[in-house]
Amino acid sequence: MRKTVTVFGATGTAGSACVDELIEQKLFDVQVLVRMGRDTDRSTMQGGRAEAGRQSLYARWQASGVKLVEADTASHASLIPALQGTHHLVSCAPYSATEAQYALIYAAREAGVERFVPSEFGFIYEWEQFWPTDTEHRAMARQKAFIRRVIELAGLDYTIIPAGMWPEYYLLEPVAVMGDGDTPMAWSTGRDVGRIIPHVLAHPASRNAVCPIAATAYCSWNELLDVRERLLGRKVERHYLDAAQWKAAYAAQPPGPIRTLMAIGVAATECPEGMSLWAHWNARYLPQFRGTPLAELFPDVIEPFVAAMRASLAP
Numbered sequence: 001m002r003k004t005v006t007v008f009g010a011t012g013t014a015g016s017a018c019v020d021e022l023i024e025q026k027l028f029d030v031q032v033l034v035r036m037g038r039d040t041d042r043s044t045m046q047g048g049r050a051e052a053g054r055q056s057l058y059a060r061w062q063a064s065g066v067k068l069v070e071a072d073t074a075s076h077a078s079l080i081p082a083l084q085g086t087h088h089l090v091s092c093a094p095y096s097a098t099e100a101q102y103a104l105i106y107a108a109r110e111a112g113v114e115r116f117v118p119s120e121f122g123f124i125y126e127w128e129q130f131w132p133t134d135t136e137h138r139a140m141a142r143q144k145a146f147i148r149r150v151i152e153l154a155g156l157d158y159t160i161i162p163a164g165m166w167p168e169y170y171l172l173e174p175v176a177v178m179g180d181g182d183t184p185m186a187w188s189t190g191r192d193v194g195r196i197i198p199h200v201l202a203h204p205a206s207r208n209a210v211c212p213i214a215a216t217a218y219c220s221w222n223e224l225l226d227v228r229e230r231l232l233g234r235k236v237e238r239h240y241l242d243a244a245q246w247k248a249a250y251a252a253q254p255p256g257p258i259r260t261l262m263a264i265g266v267a268a269t270e271c272p273e274g275m276s277l278w279a280h281w282n283a284r285y286l287p288q289f290r291g292t293p294l295a296e297l298f299p300d301v302i303e304p305f306v307a308a309m310r311a312s313l314a315p
């Protein structure tokens, strides 16, 4: 019998790529959880998808055999029947609505769901939650690590997918490099995060496991910036900041999206030797998976994303 995967947060960056890949993969029956009653939208950075965009995605997916299931996602009574028949529930909720997953986890247990994939897709939060400096990123890491405890408490299987850094978020010039720029780390553009989820889920080693992927590239900041310089045909302005400099910059920055990103710099540079916040699980378990080539990713995704970010931050 084919298993059914249901995706929550399906119209977001990671969620929409995940649904598209599930359709391509043809391994699972695919369902999308549609939020009824529209709770306040708190999407990650880009301000979310307009209603017309959501509806056109739904129409395209339905034409490919995806089933839409509607539920008031804050209500167990509404969620439980919607989740019946689901084997794997994948959450791609924005980090600003991490708590939306509590209701999902309880309802998943009641509905007989086997496995819950929480919305992680960043550092290895199990480790980051214990870093000494209290930043808004560590608070998010602790909340995401707590969600995993709740999944275990519910007796559900889990698959945790740390994805390293989404490069599009960190390349506004002058680029603030985290550390000396020479350490290899995981880079996963939002779309590749979504694309790799169905493959991680289908692999037997992902059951009750932490699977830290590098969906797009596993390379250092310097290697990534070298590619960008080659493609742009010019130098990319950058600063190299160590842990003390990131902490000072974070402390001086008023609240807002730049401060949120700076907190990630604090986490990355405070990472003790030998306790990496990123790894390359897919090199070993999914060697056939191909992330978007950097020569395509920079012009198609990263440069437009960076330009939009620059425009949104302009006074």
Ligand SMILES: NC(=O)c1ccc[n+]([C@@H]2O[C@H](COP(=O)([O-])OP(=O)(O)OC[C@H]3O[C@@H](n4cnc5c(N)ncnc54)[C@H](OP(=O)(O)O)[C@@H]3O)[C@@H](O)[C@H]2O)c1
Residues within 6 Å of the ligand: 008, 009, 010, 011, 012, 013, 014, 015, 033, 034, 035, 039, 040, 041, 042, 043, 044, 045, 048, 049, 054, 092, 093, 094, 095, 097, 100, 119, 120, 121, 122, 123, 163, 164, 165, 166, 167, 169, 190
């Ligand atoms: N490591 C990194 O550098 C990095 C960067 C960005 C994001 N991330 C992580 O990746 C995950 C997914 O992020 P994303 O950028 O793909 O998210 P996103 O584009 O902001 O979309 C999330 C989707 O979640 C759904 N949703 C559910 N409750 C919501 C609410 N209260 N407000 C708004 N939307 C809600 C919406 O879809 P529906 O309308 O279909 O429900 C929305 O489209 C998050 O856990 C985030 O922390 C990591």
